[in-house]
Amino acid sequence: MKTIFFIKSSTVNLENYYIKDIQGTSGRLDVVSRCVLSAITSDNKLEKDIQIWAFLDKYGTFVFDSNTFNNDTFPKNEILLTDYFVDFIKKGNKKYTVNPLDSIKSSNLDIFEAIKKLSGIEEHTNDKRSNQRRIIGNVIDLPVEFLIKHKFSPTKDVLLVTALALLLGTILPHLEH
Structure with missing residues (x-):
């Protein structure tokens, strides 16, 4: 049985994103990344059967499923995870040719619809x-x-x-x- 976490943020804004100032330029996407890391990893390894739904008001809904990531390539620190996640969100201007987060799923559900569907x-x-x-x-x-x-x-x-x-x-x- 999967353990599911919901994270909702209305403040994430990537218009001025700069990796050297993630806290100040991402609208606190660093907090979302920290929550994802805390839920999905333990002792620097991916947990099994964890699903995290990130509801970002300006960018949509993203579903992280621990079973779809590669333990060797998944970013284990907040800075890398945030940078890869920004790259994934901005799909058009890819910074990385291979992104370890490419298995993230996008959803059209808002938080209330997801709760109804999953519960x-x-x-x-x-x-x-x-x-x-x-x-x-x-x-x-x-x-x-x-x-x-x-x-x-x-x-x-x-x-x-x-x-x-x-x-x-x-x-x-x-x-x-």
Whole structure:
């Protein structure tokens, strides 16, 4: 089963991108790259079954799938990853003849459509609680039936707290290295 991360950025702007000043000229694409590296690598090796969806307002949606990258050529530092990613985004003026990120997929989905697609939310249902239970059940790995049986009443706050707890539980073990 794949672990999926979503990263959304409305600030990324590559018009004045300069590799020697990534933080100042990329609209904080360096932060996106740092998140991708943290999620997709461990001990300088690619993790298996990790998928990262990067939603960049000005450039579209990009899907990084750890299973499609070559461990030997995947950039393991923020500067290289950012530079290759910029090259991939700007497709027209290729800086590199071979880009290790060429297996990134582009998507037309926005973040909300991706959540619906990947979580199994039923869009045409009147039972919004069922959809909320399905998301929370997936996040905390409990069957929807269990949540219904125990009269679990989902709220946005519970969903947010549960998602944050899962995220922290996933990230914290990697930070200890």
